[in-house]
Structure formats: C-alpha cells, structure tokens
Amino acid sequence: MRTLVIGDIHGGLRALHQIIERANVTPKDTLIFLGDYVDGWSQSPQVIDYLIELEKTHTCIFIRGNHDELLLEWLVNKADNPMWFKHGGESTVLAYANLSEEIIEKHIGFLRTLENYYLDSQNRLFIHAGFTNVNGIDYEYFPKLFYWDRTLWETALGLDKSLKTTDLLYPKRLTLYHEIYLGHTPVSRINKSIPIQMASVWNIDTSAAFLGPLTIMDVDTKEFWQSEPLPNLYPNEKGRN
Template sequence: MNRKLVIGDIHGGLRALHQIMERAKVTTDDTLVFLGDYVDGWSESPQVIDYLIALAKKVNCIFIRGNHDELLLDWLTGNTKNFDELMWYKHGGEATVLAYKSVPRETKNKHIKFLKELKNYYHDSRNRLFIHAGFTNMNGIHYEYFPKLFYWDRTLWETALSLNPTISKDSILYPRRLTLYDEVYIGHTPVTRIGETVPIQRACVWNVDTGAAFQGPLTIMDVNTKEFWQSEPLNVLYFNEKGRN
C-alpha cells in the first residue's frame, strides 16, 4: 500500500529521524512530505541534510521550506545584510554554525542547492495543504502577498486553536482561511506550547511539530489513516546537548 507520510520539524536531530523511519517501516513505495526546519537545535544539522539528499534518491520526497532553513541558506551564502546573527544563535543557529566548521566547501555547496530548491508548500490532489507555518490571505496560498509568511506565520494555527468548535462552517463568523482546504498540515509552532507531544488537530489544521527542537519527540504520520510514530524525546537522544532548551 502506498502511504503519504508527513514529518514534523527535525532541527538537527538525525538520531530521531533514523528512529521514526525505522518505526514507521518506510519503504520506497511511500511518499514523504517533510514540513521543514531540518536544522538549528541539535548538533547534526549537516548530517540531516546529507541524509535527506540521499533519501530522495530512493524514496519520493517533498521538502518544504522552514524559516530555519532559510536562515541557514542566508548564512551559507553570505546574505546577512539584514541578518540578526545573535538572535539566530539563541534559537538554534549556534549549534548549526559549530557543526558546519568541519563540513567541506563541496558539501556546503550541495546543501545550498538543496536549500534553494525547497518548496514553499505542497497542495495535493485531495485538497490537502502541506506548509511549514501557514498563510494569511483569506483567499489562500495563491494570493499571499508576502511568501515569507509561508514559513513564518503563526496566525493560522492560533486561529484554529482559539476557534470556538460550536461555530458552524456556514456561519459568517467562521474564519474563511479554515474553509479553503480539507486539511492543512503544519509545523513551526510546537504543540508542546499547549502541553502536548502528539499531533494535534484543530479545525482543518493538523500540527505535526511535536517539539523535537526542545524536549519532545519527532513525529511521522500517515495522513490517510492518522496513525503516527514517534522517536524518543530529543533531549534523551542528545542527553549531553541543550538543543533549543
């Protein structure tokens, strides 16, 4: 059976990525949709990108762009004119910079190519949207004025999270953004902020960021059956590191 599997934010946690691939028993018949933020946090950001580049040669992979991936691309290409390096360091960038000290230029160039080719979103034939953070235009992704919001926005999840479940979709009070797609899969804002460590659905939005950057697990989920598999908490796998804690 061909599965479509969605993977939450990895943040340099290669050990966790290995675990979920094994626990979900991923095969070459599966399609993998990665929601972005492959880097910044734990110590193996370069190795995560190496792994994903190699994986895409064997398995059908769709790689979405996360905000941390763009930050890494800016740093690798020297595009740091409006770059707050200190802020990036505080949010996981320092571990990435340290990890790249031993990475040869040829490999860095391959990573730059990978980062440049990331997609802003993936909209499948069943009207399911896969996007790192969200979108703000009430008419949907094709009308977004500021594409950076695809990987920086938090208002879509906040809207879904705060929505009164008794409001009918037919009501004029129901947010139009939550009626456009049958399902929206996001990362970016970890569900650990609301005390959860499993994928959470609110309205049509599924949040698959289960806090791997901090003290939560990494998650892979079958979007058809909603079955999911998780790694051990990342602070357990990297017990001698801080991650983004």
C-alpha cells in the same frame, strides 16, 4: 502506498532514523517533510546529507522552514545573525565549521530547491507555518509568511468550537483546504506531545527541537509513530532548551 508527513527535525538525525524505522517506511511511500531540518541538535549537516540521499530512493517533498531559510542566508552571505544564533543557529554554525566547501555548496543547492508548500490532489495543504490571505496560498502577498506565520494555527487553536463552517463568523482560511498540515509552532505550547488537530489544521511539530519527540504520521489513517524525546537521544546537548 502511504503518504507520510514528518514534523520539524531541528538537527535530530537520530530521531529521524528512529521514525523511519518505526513507521517501516519503504520506497513505495511518499514522504512530505514540513521543514526546519536544522538548528537545535548537533547533526544539522548530517540531516541534510541524509535527506539528499533519501530522495534518490524515495518520493520526497521538502517544504521550506524558517530555520532552513536562515541557514541558507548564512551560508550564502556569512553575515552574523545574533537572533538566529540564539534560537538554534549556534549549534548549526558549530556543526558547519569544519565542512568542506564542496559539501556546503551541495547543501546550498538543496536549501534552494525547498518548496514553500505542497497542495495534493485531495486539496490537502502541506506548509511549514501558514498563510495570511483569506483567499489562500495563491493570493499571499508576503511569501515569507509561508514559513514564518503563526496566525493560522492560533486562529484554529482559538476557534469557538460551536461555530459551524457555514457560519458567517467562521474563519474563511480554515475552509479553503480539506486539511492543512503544518509545523513551526510546537504543540508543547499547549502541553501536548502528539499531533494535534484543530478545525482543519493538523500540527505535526511535537517539539523535537526542545523536550519532545519527532513525529511521522500517515495522513490517510492518522496513525503516527514517534521517536524517543530528543534529550534522551542527545543527552549531552541542550537543543533549543
């Protein structure tokens, strides 16, 4: 049995189908999704439908992303959010325009069940964005940072590589967990398109919302599989570009 972690999907159902097939996923595998299932490409509702069905046959852990929370707020309150609209929400609003109330209520139910994080028996943390408290997730004062924070990844990215974990200057947050798997900040920002490890942190967001592929990775072996770049799969769409 494998533990497989999946990066930010952003409405790219075709890419999700590809990585499930390319990784030869079976019901024996545990699938950990890092969030941001929606906003970007045109199939956000279909992604959620697929995940709801997938959970019936596979062991799935669904982490909450910031875009998933923004969608939930919109579905429940129907309040305009111009910032969300500009950052991927427009495609999602259009995709939900003709869906039945029954489907929308089912999706609201799914979005409400998302987890802020998952900590496994090997002290590996799976989280969408990060956390800010130096004592870890159990002490976080602001839970929304679990799916909004960027400072954890930035800390790992900017770390002086000559520092040892026992050094007084070594960031405590990076020593609390054996490994941390996150998404949220695309690795394309550092001109990469594959999963990147910095210190104890693995970033699995390979920019599927923009010009990159979607990624699934075996957390034990670090073998990974990727879809085609999303613009190839949705040639007549702009995604979040």
